[in-house]
Amino acid sequence: MAETLALQRALAALVLDPEGAAFEEDPVGFARGQGLPEAHAEAFGRFPGGLAAYRELARLSLVDPIETMFPVTKALLEREGAWEGCIDAFLQTRCVGSRHYRDIAPAFLGWLAETEWGMATWPFLLELAHAELLEVLVARFPDGILPEGLQETPHPGDRLVLDPATQVVAYRHAVHRTSETDPVPEARPTHLLAYRDAEGRAQLMDLTPAAAALLVEAQGRSIREAAQALGLADLPLPLLEELRIRGAIAGFMPA
């Protein structure tokens, strides 16, 4: 068991760690550096090309979903010559802790949030990456069980129940207006509603700050009380009904 595990750890280090980049210059030295017994270390020298291929293949597997899910983040950091460094730093921390391939991109976002990598230079970076993943997460959010007794038409005394996939998000930058050719967002408070439409596609909607606050507040108390607490003069019942028809709101729960 001990040697098998040591060999597996050495291959993981070859794939993920910075030292792995220099593997081909001295394969046996690399293996010795991993603490492998001499016979195993020498074997690394017999298959340098094949072992190096694992570094390339496994890194491709991990990076591919990130490049697909974060094209604007990638465009920004490539323009700044920082994309490869970002990916290297991410892989080195070994924070892909899920067997599900679909969790690789969220792991990258989680790593950005935890380490604040690059945030000193690009304070909007985390928001940008979050906005890129938002629609994907909404589109494939697991179907949940809705409470019974939901009504289709809102009344002032009702609480609202969002569809389980719906997210109300607030950013300090207009990150949803960026593109690969124009990846730097304007600094402007932004409120978005991300929801799944009847076809199952994710949709984004700009919200006013008041509407965003109401969508959050009126889940815990009645629409009337939420509106009062927020100082809203009118109850936006037509908007809420429209959001129910679009699929963002699951329904309205009478008191």
Added chain:
Amino acid sequence: MAQGRFAGQERFTGVGLGLRRPHLEAVAARADHGVPFWETCPENVIGDGGRPHRDACAILDRDPVLTHGLAISLGGFDPWDEDYLGDLGRFLVRTGTPWHSEHLCFTAVDGSWLHELLPMPFTREAARHAAARARDLQARLPVPLLLENITYYAELGAAEMDEADFIAEVLEGADVGWLLDVNNVYVNALNFGFDPKAWLSRMPLDRVAQLHIAGHKRFGTLTVDTHGADVIDPVIELMQWTLARLGRPVPVLLERDNHIPDLEDLLAERSRLQAAYDEVLAVPVGGGRG
């Protein structure tokens, strides 16, 4: 031993296809696709949601399905995730699959997933470890376990045996079935310079319950199991040779994971392989399988 070991296996014969995300909507919408069975990866379905997920579930509930795991890390050392094994068991029962396959490799180290099929050392210690893990996993699954031979691009550490002996030792030690990937044998034969038929002749073919077939690609001196191209004639010929040798209509699964063509093109590729399959092992519809 493969005969009679797998309840419900008679529903699976001919050439099936891997169920892939770009085709879910089209396949869900038509039951007349002519594909005798699909293969699905539990990791891609369990815990997912949304429209493609609903399509996938509709297909799994309608059509015959085999299950094929990607990331259990059979040869690794990380403890099983009991919650996931519970979900997996329920999923296998729901699909009605007669068996569940995993790769004979490791995919995670110290809690970190590499999402790549990494080779086991060809040592007695590693063979014992993999066999023990397979037995342990088998005891936790509601259906028989198959292990699949992978492609490998290097021996990991100093080998004490060759790949064939390693695989045979694990299969025998774990007493599990074999998902024989003939493309992987072909690719390994190219990379390591051996004769695939001589290699197969040494193997415990009585354990084979299913075959895989796929395309591959050459990069410099290395041939890589890309699953991204049409199957070449020598691999089809190796499939036919293997089927003839087995003398049983084991199901063959065409894997296509990259450069995924339109469904129509993939169905045509499947038909081409089905014709090659029938050439060797024509199975009369509704009979002959006892």
